[in-house]
Amino acid sequence: MITQNSNEEPSYLDYKGKYKGIFGWILSTDHKRIGLLYLFSIMSFFVIGATIGLLMKFELIAPGKTIITAQTYNAFFTLHGIIMIFAVVIPGLPAVFGNFLLPIMIGAKDVAFPRLNLLSWYFYVTGVTLVLISQFTGQGPPDTGWTFYAPYSFRTTGNMLPAVFGAFVLGFSSILTGLNFLVTIHRLRAPGMTWLKMPLFPWTLYATGWVQLLATPIIGITLLMIAAERVLHIGFFDPTLGGDPLLYQHLFWTYSHPAVYIMILPAMGAISEIIPTFCHKTIFGYNFIVASSIAIAFVGYFIWGHHMFTSGMSGTALYTFSLLTFIVAIPSAIKVFNWISTMHKASIDLQTPFYWAVGFLFVFMIGGFSGLVLGSLATDIHLHNTHFVVAHFHFIVFGGTGYAFFGAMHYWYPKITGKMYDSRWANIGLIIFFTGFITLYGAMFFLGMKGMPRRYYDYDEIFHTGNIISSLGAMVMYFGLAVIIINLVASLKNGRKAPSDPWGGKTLEWTIPSPPPVENFNEIPVITKGPYNYK
Amino acid sequence: MYSTTGIEASNYVSTYNTAFYFIAGVSLLLLFGLTIAMLYFVFRYNKKRNPVATQIEGNTILEITWTIIPVLLALFMFHLGWAGWKPTTKPPKDAMNITVIARMWSFLFVYENGKQSPDLIVPLNTPVKVNLVSLDVIHSLFIPEFRIKSDIVPGRQKFMWFMPEMEGKYKIFCAEYCGLQHSYMHSTVNVMSQEKFKVWFAESAKPIAVAGNAPGAVGEAIMRAQGCFACHTPDGTKLIGPSYLNLFGSQQVVIRDSKEVTVTVDPEYVKRSILDPNADITKGFPSNLMQSYRSTLSDDDILKIIEYLKTLNDK
Amino acid sequence: MISTAEIHRDDETSKTGMWLFLFTEMLLFGGLFIVYSVYRYRNPVAFHFAAQELSVVIGTINTIILLVSSATIAMSITAIQKKNKKLALLLLGVTILLGLAFLVNKYFEWGEHFKEHIYPGSSVLALRGQGDVLFYGLYFFMTGLHALHIIIGLVFIIVIATSILRDKIDSENHVLLENSGLYWHLVDLIWIFLFPLFYLIT
Amino acid sequence: MAENEKNHIIPYRTFLYVLAGLIALTLTSVTLTQISLGTLTVVIALIIAAIKSSFVLRIFMHLKFENKMFSRAVIGVIALLCAVITITLLDYLNR
Numbered sequence A: 001m002i003t004q005n006s007n008e009e010p011s012y013l014d015y016k017g018k019y020k021g022i023f024g025w026i027l028s029t030d031h032k033r034i035g036l037l038y039l040f041s042i043m044s045f046f047v048i049g050a051t052i053g054l055l056m057k058f059e060l061i062a063p064g065k066t067i068i069t070a071q072t073y074n075a076f077f078t079l080h081g082i083i084m085i086f087a088v089v090i091p092g093l094p095a096v097f098g099n100f101l102l103p104i105m106i107g108a109k110d111v112a113f114p115r116l117n118l119l120s121w122y123f124y125v126t127g128v129t130l131v132l133i134s135q136f137t138g139q140g141p142p143d144t145g146w147t148f149y150a151p152y153s154f155r156t157t158g159n160m161l162p163a164v165f166g167a168f169v170l171g172f173s174s175i176l177t178g179l180n181f182l183v184t185i186h187r188l189r190a191p192g193m194t195w196l197k198m199p200l201f202p203w204t205l206y207a208t209g210w211v212q213l214l215a216t217p218i219i220g221i222t223l224l225m226i227a228a229e230r231v232l233h234i235g236f237f238d239p240t241l242g243g244d245p246l247l248y249q250h251l252f253w254t255y256s257h258p259a260v261y262i263m264i265l266p267a268m269g270a271i272s273e274i275i276p277t278f279c280h281k282t283i284f285g286y287n288f289i290v291a292s293s294i295a296i297a298f299v300g301y302f303i304w305g306h307h308m309f310t311s312g313m314s315g316t317a318l319y320t321f322s323l324l325t326f327i328v329a330i331p332s333a334i335k336v337f338n339w340i341s342t343m344h345k346a347s348i349d350l351q352t353p354f355y356w357a358v359g360f361l362f363v364f365m366i367g368g369f370s371g372l373v374l375g376s377l378a379t380d381i382h383l384h385n386t387h388f389v390v391a392h393f394h395f396i397v398f399g400g401t402g403y404a405f406f407g408a409m410h411y412w413y414p415k416i417t418g419k420m421y422d423s424r425w426a427n428i429g430l431i432i433f434f435t436g437f438i439t440l441y442g443a444m445f446f447l448g449m450k451g452m453p454r455r456y457y458d459y460d461e462i463f464h465t466g467n468i469i470s471s472l473g474a475m476v477m478y479f480g481l482a483v484i485i486i487n488l489v490a491s492l493k494n495g496r497k498a499p500s501d502p503w504g505g506k507t508l509e510w511t512i513p514s515p516p517p518v519e520n521f522n523e524i525p526v527i528t529k530g531p532y533n534y535k
Numbered sequence B: 001m002y003s004t005t006g007i008e009a010s011n012y013v014s015t016y017n018t019a020f021y022f023i024a025g026v027s028l029l030l031l032f033g034l035t036i037a038m039l040y041f042v043f044r045y046n047k048k049r050n051p052v053a054t055q056i057e058g059n060t061i062l063e064i065t066w067t068i069i070p071v072l073l074a075l076f077m078f079h080l081g082w083a084g085w086k087p088t089t090k091p092p093k094d095a096m097n098i099t100v101i102a103r104m105w106s107f108l109f110v111y112e113n114g115k116q117s118p119d120l121i122v123p124l125n126t127p128v129k130v131n132l133v134s135l136d137v138i139h140s141l142f143i144p145e146f147r148i149k150s151d152i153v154p155g156r157q158k159f160m161w162f163m164p165e166m167e168g169k170y171k172i173f174c175a176e177y178c179g180l181q182h183s184y185m186h187s188t189v190n191v192m193s194q195e196k197f198k199v200w201f202a203e204s205a206k207p208i209a210v211a212g213n214a215p216g217a218v219g220e221a222i223m224r225a226q227g228c229f230a231c232h233t234p235d236g237t238k239l240i241g242p243s244y245l246n247l248f249g250s251q252q253v254v255i256r257d258s259k260e261v262t263v264t265v266d267p268e269y270v271k272r273s274i275l276d277p278n279a280d281i282t283k284g285f286p287s288n289l290m291q292s293y294r295s296t297l298s299d300d301d302i303l304k305i306i307e308y309l310k311t312l313n314d315k
Numbered sequence C: 001m002i003s004t005a006e007i008h009r010d011d012e013t014s015k016t017g018m019w020l021f022l023f024t025e026m027l028l029f030g031g032l033f034i035v036y037s038v039y040r041y042r043n044p045v046a047f048h049f050a051a052q053e054l055s056v057v058i059g060t061i062n063t064i065i066l067l068v069s070s071a072t073i074a075m076s077i078t079a080i081q082k083k084n085k086k087l088a089l090l091l092l093g094v095t096i097l098l099g100l101a102f103l104v105n106k107y108f109e110w111g112e113h114f115k116e117h118i119y120p121g122s123s124v125l126a127l128r129g130q131g132d133v134l135f136y137g138l139y140f141f142m143t144g145l146h147a148l149h150i151i152i153g154l155v156f157i158i159v160i161a162t163s164i165l166r167d168k169i170d171s172e173n174h175v176l177l178e179n180s181g182l183y184w185h186l187v188d189l190i191w192i193f194l195f196p197l198f199y200l201i202t
Numbered sequence D: 001m002a003e004n005e006k007n008h009i010i011p012y013r014t015f016l017y018v019l020a021g022l023i024a025l026t027l028t029s030v031t032l033t034q035i036s037l038g039t040l041t042v043v044i045a046l047i048i049a050a051i052k053s054s055f056v057l058r059i060f061m062h063l064k065f066e067n068k069m070f071s072r073a074v075i076g077v078i079a080l081l082c083a084v085i086t087i088t089l090l091d092y093l094n095r
């Protein structure tokens, strides 16, 4: 049976190891401390990226020049995209909550390769540093958008190399994390935890791990080719050297489409943990949720072409990609239906994390449905590269992964910090944030349908109203998020002490003290029952 | 609620609408249905109303149902999209041929009789086939009202076609990010009645005949049509290329075969700058940005341009 | 199933990690194979004639060198298992020498091309047409990346050999040797495909 | 568990046989491709390369003696790569 730790074990926060002070953190191989290192760095970059987003919205509030020049605007959305995608949402849930909780949830003392784990954090920091360096050196910041499309990325005078190399190093970090998790799950599950007794968050990390491992090298080599083409003038994608710019797009999206499932799968995992806990009810259709995670990861590998519908691919390719795009929506549908069914006949404890989960479901559906509109050929021809796409991916990336991230933050906060936060402020912040979110990105759908292209510094007068609404929404949302973050930070000091199981969760992390001791478990638990056993 | 005007300005609008309304309609229905179900559960089964949860592991029949129904819906959605897209590949045989030359950051439309225009002028109810040519990077020709868009990829033969079904002027945007002035790379499509179009088409092959007779006016009009002002200004502001202000007759340091050379901006040099811009790169400016205008400018045009440049010297 | 890194060395875990890493290497080169197949399809004639210029003899010799070195490193594992430390070290030494021989060959091969002004960005190459630019671009990039892997593999093997010398690796604990072997075989495996693609198919 | 399997010792002989086989295949492939066989050349060269690599994978890299899971994963990864190449070519072959 499960043993409760005695109080003699120091928590991982108080533990005094070989190194003191800051070195106790940046040289620690404890998966929990590494998780917090990631949390801190990711949140910092998120705030930078988000502030740039807000500045872009200020610029777009009126046609013509409002606060920044076109050059700055182009550099801004490039940096915003690179930071948000490569440095925030791709590592996001796996690196923070995966690192912290995966070993605990499967009953292990650490990940399989603790030192590699620390190394991947260093890669992460190096990568982001390179991206930031590209902003201040050379002939001005990169201005290609996060997609680095050829041949523009060879023409621009912007300082591409450090940015490309930074993205490459970030990819390395992502591969190492995925590899580590895969081995951990294969080798270190507690005795008795068969595959189908594993909680759903580890399951999604497992599916994500494969995508990270098998998709990231493709972008790695693509970025290397871009660098080689810029420096050595090897012809790969530049039409003047005989290359094919569309091949670049193929390779880029061969990674970057699976990457969107790297972002969303762990988010779905976190939601699958939150819902049963607050419903006090076992999850509906466990096997189907597991299978759908695998299906998303697998099918998601073959639909990259839906980003290239207007580029002039062959009809056969268009047919295949569009069809498979619709197929990949099915496993997501299965998940949504199972989550909602879990709420049926439950006994729901209405706490902040549950509200985030409900919010997630709502915006994820909007984002997903707008994805269907884009997956259909006739409609994508019109909507491609308009603000409709921008709305789609903010709804599903920020609305999906972002909401799940904040949900997970509120869910595991007591476990990680040992403190409770103030729920009232957390809920107020959520409501303000949600209002701002819907206004900000909702307006973009209509702008896109009217035909406003994306990456536009300046726009036609007919798009003015929509942009005003959208920009106002951004300010509201910014305010809401500030409330949420300030509340969480303030609770570190003022919060009351958290019990080991504040929400009545049943997975392993709730069986050990908050915050967890260094070794997680005194004795490795032996598993006999499924993960969400509320009987 | 949606779209700018709700008019059917081209042959694609109705198929687009069918696909869009079906997908959006089903989506909204599902969104409302599922959200209401969710909110009802939250209300009905919260801890106060339902203190003890009923444990339900799952239900295979339900799972199968809610897999199959979305599959069928999704396949139908796919079908509508495919059916709406299919016609874009098959231009009618009698379609009128126009070539668009896209470069940073302007469109130039060239007609079969050699006529050039920065705006796309087309006759009503006539199929138009636009051959897509890009001289530098990827651009995209996007006419929102027509619900059509196609990327213009350098080094590839491609076309798009459509049939304008409503007279009027509509916006053209460049929809693929192409650098600094991407958001200023726009134009207009002007759909005329067939009679009016015939008159326009038969007018002098050059569009600039009516520029006026102030010195340099024709040159300026030519340059406007060719999109020179996307990169060069007449007032001394540095954009992407050197400003034209006091350019003619001045001394310039240029880089020729990676050596610095000082040249005088005389007609010969201007001509070379326009026809072979990468031979001499003005110091401090990027190479390979300006592309040759050999295909669209004649010697005579260049003389007119020089005439215009001269007028910018006394300011 | 229970075991944690601190308590107990777990060879299976370490081998699993190595294999997963090899998968990423396969896909890294996989991306290049995609590029190769597309451009070969689009420029059949240029690729045909360009490939004829590469020396089949040097290519064959290098293939055989790599195959032999793969066999020697595989045998060194058997040697270590049979507690024959000397033979193991000898076999590793042979592997390293063969790896170096491969690189020396490559050096001369590339030098030959450079003498004919064939290198990325050269104007002579550009004059020969786009198919040739693509072929040689891919050739230099892929064989260059492969050579880089050879160098990494050699460093890895040298580290392992010193560990054997210092008895850190022995018949009981040789998973690191196995992992370096796996890496070296992967480098060989990639060459097995590079060789026909660039030298043989004309 | 793998603990006992890992000490499976492969005799030197096996490696030498395999090496001889690999070299023979290399030479075959060189001779065959020097004769002009049209598109068949590509097919032959690739088939021989595939046979060679399966030897390397199974014997040199011990897959034959490891846990089945490893071989399955390798096959899966190779299949995935082939699928990606095929889908990319769907575009190029039909343009």
Ligand code: HEA
Residues within 6 Å of the ligand: A147, A260, A261, A263, A264, A306, A307, A325, A326, A328, A329, A330, A332, A333, A334, A336, A364, A365, A367, A368, A369, A370, A371, A372, A374, A375, A376, A380, A383, A384, A385, A389, A392, A393, A396, A397, A400, A401, B030, B034, B070, B071, B073, B074
């Ligand atoms: C977290 C990231 C994420 C996720 C999960 C998704 C999910 C999906 N995406 Fe999205 N997408 C992005 C991130 C993401 N996307 C980004 C970043 C871009 C832009 C990149 C750029 O250009 O910069 C993009 C762009 C993008 C495009 C290209 C648009 C263009 O440029 O023209 C397309 C086109 O097909 C698309 C489709 C889809 C689809 C069909 C899904 C599906 O997986 C959605 C499935 C979910 C649902 C459908 C909702 C739940 C289902 C139900 C409740 C049941 C009912 C279902 C049916 C009836 C089928 N996305």
Ligand code: HEA
Residues within 6 Å of the ligand: A047, A049, A050, A051, A053, A054, A056, A057, A060, A077, A078, A080, A081, A082, A084, A085, A088, A089, A144, A145, A146, A147, A390, A394, A397, A398, A402, A453, A454, A455, A456, A457, A474, A477, A478, A479, A481, A482, A485, A486
């Ligand atoms: C996770 C992904 C993510 C997130 C979260 C965001 C967040 C935001 N995005 Fe971003 N966006 C992208 C990913 C993301 N974006 C990508 C990939 C692109 C494409 C880039 C390209 O085209 O190449 C893009 C492009 C993009 C554009 C399109 C540019 C164009 O095409 O012209 C716009 C325009 O308005 C925009 C706006 C915003 C705004 C206003 C926010 C903001 O709302 C963010 C809101 C965040 C906050 C409000 C939180 C801030 C809170 C605080 C700072 C709290 C204070 C802290 C303390 C007190 C401690 N984004």
Ligand code: CUA
Residues within 6 Å of the ligand: B104, B105, B138, B139, B140, B174, B175, B176, B177, B178, B179, B182, B183, B185
């Ligand atoms: Cu041309 Cu954007």
Ligand SMILES: [Cu+2]
Residues within 6 Å of the ligand: A256, A257, A260, A303, A304, A306, A307
């Ligand atoms: Cu996608």
